[in-house]
Amino acid sequence: MRSTSKAYFVGGGIGSLAAAAFLIRDGGFSGAQITVMDAGPVMGGSLDGAGDAQRGYSLRGGRMLTFDNYECTWDLFKTIPSLSQPGRSVWEETLAFNEQHVSHAQARLVDSRRAKVPVASMGFSMQDRLELLKLSRADEATLGHSCITDHLSPAFFETPFWFMWATTFAFQPWHSAVEFRRYLHRFMLEFSRIDTLAGVRRTVYNQYDAMVLPLQRWLEGQGVQLLPNCTVTDLDHKLEDGLFTVIGLHCTVSGVSETRILEGGDLVFVQNGSMTDASSLGSMTMAPPALSKAHNGSWTLWEKLASQQPAFGRPEVFNSNIAQSNWASFTVTLHNSAFFDQMQAFSGNRAGTGGLVTFKDSNWLMSIVLAHQPHFINQPADVQVFWGYGLHPERVGNFVAKPMADCSGAEILQELCGHLRFDATSVAGANCIPCRMPYITSMFMPRSPGDRPLPVPADTKNFAFISQFVEIPLDVVFTVEYSVRAAQMAVYALLGIERAIPPVTPHDHDLHTQFEALLKALQS
Numbered sequence: 001m002r003s004t005s006k007a008y009f010v011g012g013g014i015g016s017l018a019a020a021a022f023l024i025r026d027g028g029f030s031g032a033q034i035t036v037m038d039a040g041p042v043m044g045g046s047l048d049g050a051g052d053a054q055r056g057y058s059l060r061g062g063r064m065l066t067f068d069n070y071e072c073t074w075d076l077f078k079t080i081p082s083l084s085q086p087g088r089s090v091w092e093e094t095l096a097f098n099e100q101h102v103s104h105a106q107a108r109l110v111d112s113r114r115a116k117v118p119v120a121s122m123g124f125s126m127q128d129r130l131e132l133l134k135l136s137r138a139d140e141a142t143l144g145h146s147c148i149t150d151h152l153s154p155a156f157f158e159t160p161f162w163f164m165w166a167t168t169f170a171f172q173p174w175h176s177a178v179e180f181r182r183y184l185h186r187f188m189l190e191f192s193r194i195d196t197l198a199g200v201r202r203t204v205y206n207q208y209d210a211m212v213l214p215l216q217r218w219l220e221g222q223g224v225q226l227l228p229n230c231t232v233t234d235l236d237h238k239l240e241d242g243l244f245t246v247i248g249l250h251c252t253v254s255g256v257s258e259t260r261i262l263e264g265g266d267l268v269f270v271q272n273g274s275m276t277d278a279s280s281l282g283s284m285t286m287a288p289p290a291l292s293k294a295h296n297g298s299w300t301l302w303e304k305l306a307s308q309q310p311a312f313g314r315p316e317v318f319n320s321n322i323a324q325s326n327w328a329s330f331t332v333t334l335h336n337s338a339f340f341d342q343m344q345a346f347s348g349n350r351a352g353t354g355g356l357v358t359f360k361d362s363n364w365l366m367s368i369v370l371a372h373q374p375h376f377i378n379q380p381a382d383v384q385v386f387w388g389y390g391l392h393p394e395r396v397g398n399f400v401a402k403p404m405a406d407c408s409g410a411e412i413l414q415e416l417c418g419h420l421r422f423d424a425t426s427v428a429g430a431n432c433i434p435c436r437m438p439y440i441t442s443m444f445m446p447r448s449p450g451d452r453p454l455p456v457p458a459d460t461k462n463f464a465f466i467s468q469f470v471e472i473p474l475d476v477v478f479t480v481e482y483s484v485r486a487a488q489m490a491v492y493a494l495l496g497i498e499r500a501i502p503p504v505t506p507h508d509h510d511l512h513t514q515f516e517a518l519l520k521a522l523q524s
Ligand SMILES: Cc1cc2nc3c(=O)[nH]c(=O)nc-3n(C[C@H](O)[C@H](O)[C@H](O)COP(=O)(O)OP(=O)(O)OC[C@H]3O[C@@H](n4cnc5c(N)ncnc54)[C@H](O)[C@@H]3O)c2cc1C
Pocket: 010, 011, 012, 013, 014, 015, 016, 037, 038, 039, 040, 044, 045, 046, 047, 060, 061, 062, 063, 064, 065, 230, 231, 232, 233, 271, 272, 273, 274, 275, 276, 297, 298, 299, 301, 329, 440, 466, 467, 468, 477, 478, 479, 480, 481, 483
C-alpha cells in the first residue's frame, strides 16, 4: 500500500465511520487519505438522532447494546474519546453509565386489561421446547431459505417468550429461520433474562450523540474528509489480473455530477443497502409519506453492481417485499413531566432502568421505552423524550380506527394513552413525530447462501462491502456490531493487518448443554 493511497467510502453509516477509524488506528492511513461520502445531510446513517426541544426530537430507533457481545464495537470505542467526559473513552463512559443505571424491567408485557403480564415463565409447551431445540441444532444449509413459521407451531407465537423476543429484536414470524437461529445462539445469555432485559446496556445519550458524534469528531480531527449530500451513482471498473478493480466513482454532490478517478492502490468500500432507506417523518398533524427505494436509492448502486458480478449478492431478496420488511416508530418530546411521572409509577421503573414496555394485545403490537434523561446532548432539563414503535403498522388501532402507518403523531398518542388508560392531559403539549421505515427488517428476509456478498468478495482487488447485507459467519444483523465487524474484517483483509479481530463470543455452549439435558429428560 502506497502512503499516498486513498480510501473512498460510499455511505457514511457507522460501518464506514468504523472502517475509516480502523484504517487510521490499525492500518497506518492518515485521515487526509480518507473520504467518506453519504447521500444524506449528516453522517451516521441509520444510527440517527436529531432535532431540538422546540421543533421536537426524532429518532428512527432506540438501540440496545450488550457488553457480552458487541466485541468489535467496544474494541473500536475503547480508543475513541468521549465528547462529554474528558480523559475517558466512549467505552469507559458507557461502562460507568451502566453501572449507575442498571436495567431491570418490571413491566415487559401489558395486556388489554392494562395488567402487567407475569413473565418469569416463558410459557413454553413441551412441543415448543422440542421445536426450539430442533431449530437451534439445525445447520444453516438445512434451514436454507425457510421462515420461522416453517419450524415453530402457531402456539409458540402466543408465548410470553415470543412477545418479548420478537419485540426486543424486531422479528416477525415470516422472517428468516437462519437468522432467528443465529440470534438464539448469539444472544443465548439474553434467553434467560429477556423478562427483565437485565443484559441490555445503553449509551449515555441516544446513539447518534453517544457513538456517531464522538467517532465523527475523532475522524475529523485526524483530517478525514466527510462529504454529506453526496450520492455515488456508479463505479467504473476494469479487470486487473482477472480481479474486479474499481478505477472511478461517479457521484452527485448537492445535485452536481462529479467523477473521481482512482489510482493504483486506492481502495473503495461500499455500503450496500440500508435498513432506513426511504424512511420518512410525519408530524403531529400529518402521517409520514409512503416512500419506496425509488425515492432514495441506497439500494441502487448495489443493484447495479450485483447485476455485473454474481459474487456481489442479490439485493432483490431483501428489498422486494415492503409488506414483510416495514414497521413504524415515533419519538415524543414532552414539556411537562406528567407522562413520565405516570409511566414510571405504572411500570415501577425509573426512566433508564426499564426496557421496552409492550402492549401485547395491541393491534399495532406497540412498545415504548423511557430512556434515561436527557436523551439528547442539547435537551433542556425540563424536557423529556421517549421512543416507541409498532411492529404491525398496517393494522387498524384499538383506540384509533386507522392503520398506524396512516396516523399523525396526535393519533399515535391517542392510541398509546388508550392502552395505558392515561388521560389525554398526560401528553398535553407533546410533539410526537412518527416515522415510517419500509425496509427496516429487510435484513431478516429469508435468504440463501450467496444472497449476501462477503465483505471482500472473491476476485476483487481494491473493493469491499460494509453493511448489514454482507455474510459474516455466526454474527447477527440488525446490530451496530454487525456493521462494525464487517468494517474491521474488510479493512484487515484489504490491508493484510495481522492484529486479531475479536471473535464472536461462544455463549451458546450452555444452550447445547441445556437442550441436550432437556432432550434426554423428554426421551426417558
Ligand atoms: C429503528 C432501529 C432500531 C435499531 N435497534 C438496534 C438495537 O437495538 N441494537 C443495535 O445494535 N442496532 C440497532 N439498530 C441497527 C443499527 O442502527 C444498524 O445496524 C446500523 O446503524 C447500520 O449501520 P450501517 O453503517 O451498516 O448502515 P446504515 O447506517 O444504514 O448506513 C448506510 C449509509 O449509506 C448511505 N448510502 C448507501 N448507498 C449510498 C450511495 N450510493 N451513495 C451515498 N450514500 C449511500 C445511506 O444513505 C446510509 O446513510 C437499529 C436501527 C434502527 C433503524
